[in-house]
Amino acid sequence: xxxxxxxxxxxxxxxxxxxxxxxxxxxxxxxxxxxxxxxxxxxxxxxxxxxxxxxxxxxxxxxxxxxxxxxxxxxxxxxxxxxxxxxxxxxxxxxxxxxxxxxxxxxxxxxxxxxxxxxxxxxxxxxxxxxxxxxxxxxxxxxxxxxxxxxxxxxxxxxxxxxxxxxxxxxxxxxxxxxxxxxxxxxxxxxxxxxxxxxxxxxxxxxxxxxxxxxxxxxxxxxxxxxxxxxxxxxxxxxxxxxxxxxxxxxxxxxxxxxxxxxxxxxxxxxxxxxxxxxxxxxxxxxxxxxxxxxxxxxxxxxxxxxxxx
Amino acid sequence: xxxxxxxxxxxxxxxxxxxxxxxxxxxxxxxxxxxxxxxxxxxxxxx
Numbered sequence: 001x002x003x004x005x006x007x008x009x010x011x012x013x014x015x016x017x018x019x020x021x022x023x024x025x026x027x028x029x030x031x032x033x034x035x036x037x038x039x040x041x042x043x044x045x046x047x048x049x050x051x052x053x054x055x056x057x058x059x060x061x062x063x064x065x066x067x068x069x070x071x072x073x074x075x076x077x078x079x080x081x082x083x084x085x086x087x088x089x090x091x092x093x094x095x096x097x098x099x100x101x102x103x104x105x106x107x108x109x110x111x112x113x114x115x116x117x118x119x120x121x122x123x124x125x126x127x128x129x130x131x132x133x134x135x136x137x138x139x140x141x142x143x144x145x146x147x148x149x150x151x152x153x154x155x156x157x158x159x160x161x162x163x164x165x166x167x168x169x170x171x172x173x174x175x176x177x178x179x180x181x182x183x184x185x186x187x188x189x190x191x192x193x194x195x196x197x198x199x200x201x202x203x204x205x206x207x208x209x210x211x212x213x214x215x216x217x218x219x220x221x222x223x224x225x226x227x228x229x230x231x232x233x234x235x236x237x238x239x240x241x242x243x244x245x246x247x248x249x250x251x252x253x254x255x256x257x258x259x260x261x262x263x264x265x266x267x268x269x270x271x272x273x274x275x276x277x278x279x280x281x282x283x284x285x286x287x288x289x290x291x292x293x294x295x296x297x298x299x300x301x302x303x304x305x306x307x308x309x310x
Numbered sequence: 311x312x313x314x315x316x317x318x319x320x321x322x323x324x325x326x327x328x329x330x331x332x333x334x335x336x337x338x339x340x341x342x343x344x345x346x347x348x349x350x351x352x353x354x355x356x357x
Contacts, residue, residue, distance in 0.1 A: 056351050058351055059348070062344065121344065124348050125348045125351075
């Protein structure tokens with residue numbers, strides 16, 4: 001009778017660490033992926049009418065899929081590298097790697113393979129300029145932000161915010177084959193939106209970041225400096241969101257929506273500055289709503305203008 | 311007792327590995343179909 005020489009302990013670890021498809025989906029940070037896909041789509045859709053002949057819609061769908069895959073891949077690489085600090089923080093300790101559902105080596109190979117696949121798919125289906133920027137975005141998030149900035153500088157999320165701001169430019173390149181000023185404006189909006197969003201989160205999870213020794217602004221310079229910086233970046237963001245309207249890329253519908261959104265954003269930033277109870281949580285949640293509605297209104301405005309033109 | 315536990319681990323290990331292999335096979339088939347469609351659409355054979 002053939003015998004199978006398997007060490008029980010090793011097998012036990014292996015069986016526990018193969019991970020289910022659900023764990024792999026979680027490893028790709030699906031919520032971040034959805035925001036990346038949405039902003040990339042807006043960058044794409046915003047640029048489409050300037051084309052003489054639009055891209056095949058199926059190829060555009062494949063392109064969006066590739067961007068989603070790339071965003072997921074960078075999330076996987078981020079979680080692989082941060083496994084030592086994720087296990088220390090309440091917010092992240094249940095992620096697939098620190099909870100033992102997926103082995104770090106599995107996550108690393110999964111992250112590398114999906115990164116390469118996403119770049120190849122985007123390059124073959126759309127163009128290689130978009131694929132190059134996707135490759136740079138993955139590198140920027142996984143290496144520049146995760147491995148370098150995050151643990152070494154208080155400006156981590158300010159500079160690292162660029163990684164989250166690239167998708168609309170990728171979307172724009174997918175549609176036009178070049179980088180346009182509309183895409184750079186969308187980049188600027190996300191870039192300036194990121195600090196208030198993440199510093200509000202840092203104020204909420206301050207104790208987590210302290211345990212993990214991550215130099216977030218509230219840990220290094222204290223709460224009040226963070227609150228002031230949130231307010232300053234909110235003030236910087238407010239005029240920038242009018243740029244699409246000033247440069248005639250968006251119409252009156254957009255300007256009405258962003259004015260209303262801005263009023264509430266400033267009100268919540270002032271509330272954070274005044275140290276009102278739960279104001280940080282309120283700003284964090286509202287900032288997600290703010291960006292989603294702002295980008296949706298760009299699309300909707302374009303839809304209205306296309307309809308008017310006929 | 312120990313032997314039973316060992317058998318369960320081995321059974322679970324092979325079941326997990328089998329489902330993982332099927333998942334990888336599914337991904338490979340998906341990729342083949344995807345690259346086929348990309349090629350066809352890029353060739354613009356419908357035009």
